[in-house]
Amino acid sequence: MLGFARTLRAAGVAASPDRVEAMLAAIGALDVLDASAVYWAGRLTLCSGPDDLERYDAAFAAWFSGEAPRLRPAPADRTQVVVSSSAPLEAGSADGGDDDPSDVAGQASADEVLRHRDVAELTVAEREEMRRLFALLRPASPMRPSRRRRPSAHGSVHASRTVRRALRDGGEVARLLHRRARPRPRRVVLLIDVSGSMSPYADALLRYAHAAVRAHPAATEVFTIGTRLTRVTRELRLRDPDKALAAGGAAIPDWSGGTRLGEVLKAFLDRWGQRGTARGAIVVVCSDGWERGDTGLLAEQMARLRRLAYAVVWVNPHKGRIGYEPLTGGMRAALPSLDAFVAGHSLAAFEELTGVIARA
Amino acid sequence: MTETTVPLQASVGFAGPEALADALRATGYLPDEGLATAAYLALVMRRPLFLEGEAGVGKTALARALAEVTGRPLYRLQCYEGLEASQALYDWDFGRQLLHLRAAEAAHAAVDTEALESSLYDRRFLLARPLLQALEDSPSVLLVDEVDRADDEFEAFLLEVLSDFTISIPELGTVRAEIPPLVILTSNRTREVHDALKRRCLYHWLEHPDFDREVAILRSRLPEVTERLAREVAAATARLRDLDLVKPPGVAEAMDWASALHALGARELDPDLAARTLGAVLKYREDTDRVHSLARGALFGGG
Numbered sequence: 001m002l003g004f005a006r007t008l009r010a011a012g013v014a015a016s017p018d019r020v021e022a023m024l025a026a027i028g029a030l031d032v033l034d035a036s037a038v039y040w041a042g043r044l045t046l047c048s049g050p051d052d053l054e055r056y057d058a059a060f061a062a063w064f065s066g067e068a069p070r071l072r073p074a075p076a077d078r079t080q081v082v083v084s085s086s087a088p089l090e091a092g093s094a095d096g097g098d099d100d101p102s103d104v105a106g107q108a109s110a111d112e113v114l115r116h117r118d119v120a121e122l123t124v125a126e127r128e129e130m131r132r133l134f135a136l137l138r139p140a141s142p143m144r145p146s147r148r149r150r151p152s153a154h155g156s157v158h159a160s161r162t163v164r165r166a167l168r169d170g171g172e173v174a175r176l177l178h179r180r181a182r183p184r185p186r187r188v189v190l191l192i193d194v195s196g197s198m199s200p201y202a203d204a205l206l207r208y209a210h211a212a213v214r215a216h217p218a219a220t221e222v223f224t225i226g227t228r229l230t231r232v233t234r235e236l237r238l239r240d241p242d243k244a245l246a247a248g249g250a251a252i253p254d255w256s257g258g259t260r261l262g263e264v265l266k267a268f269l270d271r272w273g274q275r276g277t278a279r280g281a282i283v284v285v286c287s288d289g290w291e292r293g294d295t296g297l298l299a300e301q302m303a304r305l306r307r308l309a310y311a312v313v314w315v316n317p318h319k320g321r322i323g324y325e326p327l328t329g330g331m332r333a334a335l336p337s338l339d340a341f342v343a344g345h346s347l348a349a350f351e352e353l354t355g356v357i358a359r360a
Numbered sequence: 361m362t363e364t365t366v367p368l369q370a371s372v373g374f375a376g377p378e379a380l381a382d383a384l385r386a387t388g389y390l391p392d393e394g395l396a397t398a399a400y401l402a403l404v405m406r407r408p409l410f411l412e413g414e415a416g417v418g419k420t421a422l423a424r425a426l427a428e429v430t431g432r433p434l435y436r437l438q439c440y441e442g443l444e445a446s447q448a449l450y451d452w453d454f455g456r457q458l459l460h461l462r463a464a465e466a467a468h469a470a471v472d473t474e475a476l477e478s479s480l481y482d483r484r485f486l487l488a489r490p491l492l493q494a495l496e497d498s499p500s501v502l503l504v505d506e507v508d509r510a511d512d513e514f515e516a517f518l519l520e521v522l523s524d525f526t527i528s529i530p531e532l533g534t535v536r537a538e539i540p541p542l543v544i545l546t547s548n549r550t551r552e553v554h555d556a557l558k559r560r561c562l563y564h565w566l567e568h569p570d571f572d573r574e575v576a577i578l579r580s581r582l583p584e585v586t587e588r589l590a591r592e593v594a595a596a597t598a599r600l601r602d603l604d605l606v607k608p609p610g611v612a613e614a615m616d617w618a619s620a621l622h623a624l625g626a627r628e629l630d631p632d633l634a635a636r637t638l639g640a641v642l643k644y645r646e647d648t649d650r651v652h653s654l655a656r657g658a659l660f661g662g663g
Contacts, residue, residue, distance in 0.1 A: 009400075016538075018559065019559065022407070022562075025405055026401050026405060026562075029400075029401060029404045029405060030376070030377070030397070030400075030401070031376070036393065037377075037397065040377075040393070040394050041396070041397070041401070043394070044397065044398050044401060044562040044563060044564055045562060045563075046392075046557065046564050047565075048558045048559070049412075049552075049563075050565050052411070053565055077537050102645070107511070112412070146441060146442060146511075147440070147441050147442025148442040148444070148511070148513070149442075159454070160446070160451070160454055163454035163455065163457070163458055164454060165460065166458060167454070167457060167461065167480065170461075201547040223553070238528075252419075258427070265369055270606075274606070275548065275550045275551075276508070276550025276551050277550075277551075279550075304606070304646070308563075328547075
């Protein structure tokens with residue numbers, strides 16, 4: 001049984017020792033010789049979400065049929081993938097080699113220039129500088145009223161506190177105590193396009209996402225979109241931006257691939273958005289709007305998103321270019337459902353985005 | 361840390377998952393093997409059962425059925441954001457306490473201040489809320505419904521109650537359940553529930569029932585509906601689930617649909633009547649449009 005638990009852990013199900021202990025107790029309560037009883041005892045105690053069930057089924061079948069268990073590649077192998085998959089982004093500009101890093105380091109006046117430079121056109125050294133500036137970015141936190149209340153000097157009368165105070169004062173209501181709604185951070189959901197056409201910006205966008213997640217871990221969700229939907233919130237919670245981005249990169253299977261915005265947006269709404277992630281949230285879609293699929297589906301899903309979310313913001317890096325017109329089919333399909341349409345090509349644009357999110 | 365060392369009780373009244381499934385079937389709730397095993401283990405191991413699944417697959421109904429077969433009272437706590445201890449655990453009835461104090465004053469009985477003070481925090485001035493009720497009235501069934509709608513603060517104190525089944529009231533003392541209540545937590549996955557809470561529970565993911573079980577559920581819950589109508593409704597519902605809709609219909613919707621059709625005097629699913637009663641199964645305009653645009657015969661053909 002313990003060997004089975006180890007197989008399961010290797011397959012990605014978090015079968016912690018206390019869960020294994022519970023499984024043994026469950027098997028003890030059932031018929032040990034019945035294979036389906038053993039199956040259910042393990043499934044009920046070791047799994048903790050629908051994602052675990054598939055892995056559990058595969059591991060169970062493999063282990064109890066005597067096959068050699070198929071293991072997921074060890075973490076060390078996965079880091080290798082990271083480096084190779086995110087490397088093109090790091091050295092995104094072709095003219096990166098011939099620049100002296102000391103050109104930009106520590107110059108106050110350079111900051112201002114960098115803030116407005118298109119991140120796609122930066123050299124390696126400038127990228128380093130940009131990275132430092134991103135670390136200073138403080139994403140604002142929009143607030144919403146909540147149903148939880150807190151004692152306050154103003155607001156509606158807090159009846160139970162008032163009476164409790166009165167009991168202490170010998171039954172005399174000497175003064176009224178009040179309470180008011182306590183504001184809570186509003187959820188911000190970032191959907192970041194990591195397809196080929198967005199690859200010069202994906203790194204910067206993920207850095208922005210990392211800053212946002214670090215600032216409000218509980219109220220921020222990040223997904224990447226491309227040919228499929230990937231949730232990277234967990235990976236981006238790591239403190240160090242480079243480690244977090246590497247972990248995020250490892251989790252994203254569709255770096256620099258194609259785009260099926262409509263389909264992926266639908267997957268997001270079906271699996272997360274409708275259930276609550278998008279409800280009352282500020283949803284920020286970061287994409288150039290290049291849609292390989294049907295733009296009708298995208299328009300439909302954007303309208304659906306608009307009805308669920310509190311505000312929908314679209315970030316298009318190309319909007320920063322002079323003379324930009326939203327001509328791509330995907331962009332035109334999305335425009336009617338947007339509350340704000342902003343650029344996301346430079347640090348200054350990200351600061352503007354922060355302002356848009358805070359005011360939404 | 362965990363409750364696994366509790367000696368297994370032979371006195372749960374059921375020989376095994378099959379016996380429990382039979383008892384549940386007798387009440388009109390038709391569990392599959394996994395759910396029966398989960399419920400049996402929850403009873404025997406005294407662990408809370410954490411149920412997740414699409415809306416309308418019968419999570420809440422299970423708690424009612426379990427209360428019926430075990431003969432225990434059911435206490436239900438509906439979760440929502442901002443749920444506080446005073447609404448989930450207990451509250452003091454301040455108004456009555458104040459009146460009591462005034463009455464004592466008027467009768468000049470307030471000589472012994474200590475006695476007066478202790479009489480103020482008497483059990484009769486305590487308003488028990490679902491969690492406390494379930495512990496006081498043990499053994500009981502406690503349904504914590506839609507726990508994903510509550511916020512982190514509530515989850516934290518739910519964790520405290522579920523880990524040792526005691527509630528301490530500073531003025532009165534500790535309330536401990538002789539036999540821990542059978543706890544059913546349900547979630548629609550609108551948000552990821554904290555891992556610490558899940559670790560203390562048995563976890564079960566409820567699927568939509570297969571065709572035969574759905575027909576059986578319709579027949580046992582709505583005996584007045586004809587066999588033919590039940591089969592056709594189940595078949596059409598299964599086809600609707602395959603259509604990739606915004607909200608695929610659950611068992612609850614299938615039951616609503618069957619009883620709506622029955623109320624209109626239908627003995628079988630005829631396409632016109634089906635189109636008119638679609639509002640019982642589909643709750644989104646996009647879904648309704650989509651289904652109307654399909655050939656009716658394809659969807660509502662014989663079952």
